[in-house]
Amino acid sequence: MRQFSPVLAAFSLLASCNAAPDAAVTDASVRLPAVKGNPGAAYFTLHGGEKDRTLVKITSPVVGSAEMHDMKTENGMAMMVPIEGGLPVPKGATISFQSGGKHVMLYDLKPDLKAGDAIALTFEFADGSKETASAKAIAAGGEGEHSH
Numbered sequence: 001m002r003q004f005s006p007v008l009a010a011f012s013l014l015a016s017c018n019a020a021p022d023a024a025v026t027d028a029s030v031r032l033p034a035v036k037g038n039p040g041a042a043y044f045t046l047h048g049g050e051k052d053r054t055l056v057k058i059t060s061p062v063v064g065s066a067e068m069h070d071m072k073t074e075n076g077m078a079m080m081v082p083i084e085g086g087l088p089v090p091k092g093a094t095i096s097f098q099s100g101g102k103h104v105m106l107y108d109l110k111p112d113l114k115a116g117d118a119i120a121l122t123f124e125f126a127d128g129s130k131e132t133a134s135a136k137a138i139a140a141g142g143e144g145e146h147s148h
C-alpha cells in the first residue's frame with residue numbers, strides 16, 4: 001500500500017523556501033472582500049536585499065489600483081494612513097505587512113477571484129527594479145480577517 005508522507009512534503013517545502021534567501025517578497029496573501037466591489041488587502045513579508053531600496057508601487061493584472069497603508073492609533077482609535085512617498089526597505093531589513101499593521105489596499109479587484117486563486121503582485125522599487133510574487137487569495141472572514 002502506497003502512503004503519502006505529509007512530514008516529508010512539509011520538510012521539502014521549508015527547504016525550498018530557504019533556498020531562495022534573496023527573494024524580496026515572501027508569504028504573500030490577498031484577503032478578498034466580503035462584499036464584491038469593496039477593496040481587498042494584500043499581506044506579505046518584504047526582505048531588504050544587498051542595498052537600501054524604496055518600494056514605490058504595487059501592481060497586479062487583476063487589481064485596478066493598489067495603495068500602501070499603515071495603521072496608527074489616534075485617541076484610542078485605530079486608523080489607516082497612506083504610506084506617502086514610498087516605503088524605505090533598508091538593506092537586510094524584514095518588514096511585515098500583516099492584518100492590523102501595514103497592508104496594501106487593493107481596489108477594483110476582478111469580481112471572479114475566489115479563495116485559493118494565485119494572484120500575481122508586482123513590486124516596483126525606486127531604482128527601477130521589480131519583483132513579482134504569487135499571492136494566495138483568502139476568503140473574507142478567513143485567516144487574518146479578525147483584527148483588521
Ligand SMILES: [Cu+2]
Nearest residue numbers: 069080103105
Ligand atoms: Cu487600508
